[in-house]
Amino acid sequence: MSERYYRDTLVHVDLESIHHNYKMIGSKHPDKTFIAVVKADSYGLGSDKVAHYLSERGVGYFAVATLDEAIDLRMHGIKDKILVLGIIRPEDINKAIQHRIAITAQGIEWVKEAKAHVDDKYEKEVWIHIKVNTGMNRYGTKNIEEIKEMIEEINTFERFIYEGIFSHLTSADMDNESTEMEMSAFKNVIGQVETPEYVHIQNSAGALCYDGDFCNAMRIGISLYGYYPSPFVESTSSIDLKPAIDLTAKVAAVHNLKSGESVSYGRTYTAESDETIATLPIGYADGFIRARTGSKVEINGHQCPVVGRVCMDSVMVKVPADVKVGDEAYLINKNPDSPQSMDIYSDYTETIPYESLTLLSKRIPRYYQGEDVHFVYNEVLK
Template identity: 30%
Template sequence: MIALAEAGRVAARPMLRLDPAAVAHNVRVLRRTAGVPVLAAVKADGFGCGAEAVARAALGAGATWLGTTTLAEAVALRRAGLAARTLAWLHPVDADWETALRLRIDVAVPSADHLAALAAAARRLGVRAAAHLHVDTGMARDGASVPEWRRLVRAAAGARDAVEVVGVMGHLPCADLPGHPSTAAGIRAFAGAVAAARAAGLRPALRHLAATEAALHVPAARFDLVRVGAGLYGIGEGLREVATLTAPVVLTRRVRAGTPVGYGHTATAPRDTVLATLPVGFADGLPRSAVGAEVLLGGARRPVLGRISMDQVVVDAGPAGVPLGSVATVFGDGGPSVAEWAAWAGTNPHEVLTGVGARVVRS
C-alpha cells in the first residue's frame, strides 16, 4: 500500500539549517589553539551554508578577516554591508581589479603579470592596492614558483607607488598527514620566500601559511594569521558541526522481503518493511557513490536502500513505518555527521558540505 503526501500539507523541500553558535564556538577554539588572528574563509557561499550568515557569526566570535576565492564573492560580502578586512585569492590576470580597489578588498598576487595588471588599475584610480604575494610552497597549483617568485618580488618592489605588499601567503598540501615531510619543506620554502621579499625591500606585515589542519596541529606554520575554512564549519578535531540537512517523508509504501529498490536493483528489502521516500538526491548534494549511508528518522538510524537518485532517496523505515511528513535528518543535529557521509562516499567532508544544491532551502 502506498501513502502519498497531500499537496500543501508537507513542505516537500529539503532544508539546510546553519547554527551560528557552532560557527562562533569553532572560531573561539581556533583562535585559542592558534594564538594568532583568524581569517574566516567563507568561499563557495560559506561552504554552502550562506556566506553572509557565516561571516557575521565568525566576526562576532573574534575572527578579524574574511576570505574568499573570487572577487565576486568578496564583492557580495561588501554589498551585504560587511566592512571587515577581506582577502580574495584566485584571479585571472584581467580580473576586475578596479572594483576590488574601490571596495578596499585585499587581493592575492601569484605572478608578475598579475601584479602589473593590478598596479595599472591602481594607478588609473590614483590609489594603492593591498596585495598579498602568493608563493607556491609545494602544491604546484596557485602561487608563484621559485623562479617566478624572484621576478614577482622584484616587480612588486618596483611598483611600490601603486601596490603595497601587506602580506605573503602560501598553502601546505599535506598538513592533515602528521609528520609528512612536505610540511616541513613547505614551511622552509615559505620562510625563504618571505626572506626574499624582505631582501627586495618589501615589508609584509602578515605572513600566512596555515589553513585549518596546520592551525590546529602545526605550530611552526601559524606565523601571523591563520586562514580557517574547513574548521569554521566543524571539520576538524574538537569542533562542532554547523549545518543540519533535513528532508520530509513524501511517500511511504509497505513492501515484502526481497522487493528490489531503485536503479539497477542494487538492493532489496531485507524483510517485510515500510520504505520512505525523501525528496533529496545527488542533485542536492548526496553523493551517488555513498554505500551504507543512513539517516535519522523516527528517532532511529535508518539505512538508505539502493542507489541515490538525482532527486530522491529511499530509506528503510522499519516494519512500523513513519507518518507522512516525518522529517529525516540527513546529517547534523543528532543524525549522521558530514564526516560519516564523506566516509560512505569515499570523499572528504568539504565536498559533501559544499555540494548541497541550490534548490535546498537555507535557514
C-alpha cells in the same frame, strides 16, 4: 531573503558552533590575525550569513576564492577586509579597487599587467598579497629575486599597497615531513624579503597542528565549520571543534511492499519479504548523490538503509513498520559520535567533508540558529 519554504528538507546551520570554533582556534594563536575562509559560500553554509555573524563577534578579515565572491560579500553589507585567494584577471583590477578588495599576485608579469590596467575612475589603493609557491605548484612563485622585484613594483606604484605574503600547505593533514619542509621554505623566503603587514601559511590543519611563530596571520576554513581536515589532525590537535550542521528531511510517503516488489529506477532493489519503504524529499540534485545507495539515515532512532537508486529529487529508505509521514530523518548529524556524522557520511562515498558540504545544493533551505538568531533562508525564493 525568504523564510518561506515548501519542502521538508533543511540544512540546519549552528552559527554559535562556528563562533565556538573561531574562539577555540583563535585561543591557540592569540597573537595572529584570524582570516575566516568563507569561499564556496562558506563551504555551502551561506557566506554572508556566516560573515555577518562572525563580524559582529570580532572577526575582521575574510577570505574567498574569487573576486565574484568578494563583491557578493560587499553587496551583502560586509565592510571588513576581504582577500581573494585565487588569481583575478589583471584587467579586472579596477573592480577590486572599486570594492576595496585585497588580491593575490602570483608573479611579476601579473603585477605589471595589473598596473597597466589601473585607471583613474576610482582614486583608491588596492592591497596586494604575494603568493609564494612552496610545493603546491598551483599558483605563485618560489623565485626570491622575482618576489623582490614584485615588491619593488608594488611599492613604487602609488595605487598598490604591499599588504601580505603567503603560501599554502600541501600536506599538513598528514603525518609526514612535507609540512616542516614547506614552512621552512616559506620562512626562508620571508627572511630575505621585506616583511608586509600580514604573513600567513597556516590553513586549518596547519593552525591545529603547528605553531608557525614566524607568521602573524592564519587562514581557517573547514575547521571553522567544526570539521577536522583528517583523522590525523583530530588525533594530534587538542582543540575541541563543534560540527555546525545537521541535514534533515521529513518522510513524504510510505509504501508497504510485498515480497518480490521493487524500488526506484531500474528495479535494482527487490524486497525479499514484506517491507516498509519511506520516501524522503531529497535527491542527487540536492547533493545527496547516487553513490549514497546503501548508506543509512536515522529515523526515530533507527538506522535505515537507502534502497534502490537515488533519484534527482527523492530517495527511498527501508524503515520499521511504525514510521509515518512527517517523521524526521537525519542524513547528517552534527553529533560527531553519530553514525550520521559528517566523517562517516563522507567516508561512505570515499570523499571528504569539504566536498560533502559544498555539494549540498542551494535549493535546500538553510535554517540558521545562534545567539539571538533564528531564521530560514531559501535561496530559491529569494
